[in-house]
Amino acid sequence: MAADALNAALDRLEQALSRVEGAVSQQGNRSGETAEELALLRVRHRKLKDTVAQELRQLDLLLAGLPK
Numbered sequence: 001m002a003a004d005a006l007n008a009a010l011d012r013l014e015q016a017l018s019r020v021e022g023a024v025s026q027q028g029n030r031s032g033e034t035a036e037e038l039a040l041l042r043v044r045h046r047k048l049k050d051t052v053a054q055e056l057r058q059l060d061l062l063l064a065g066l067p068k
Contacts, residue, residue, distance in 0.1 A: 003056050010049055017045055 024038055 003060065006052060006056060010052060013045060013049070017041065 020041070021038065024034055027034070
């Protein structure tokens with residue numbers, strides 16, 4: 001259940017990032033600073049998503065080892 005909620009939250013983050021990317025591209029990139037900030041956000045998002053996915057895998061392993 002918690003994994004489903006986290007996955008849904010990650011999906012919403014990805015959708016939001018896509019909307020930001022679209023808005024920036026429509027703006028016409030008035031400065032290189034905006035593109036650089038967007039690139040940094042992409043990297044941070046990817047790292048966060050990977051970390052959360054790894055933690056979920058570890059949690060699944062822990063839960064699988066608990067007695068029922």
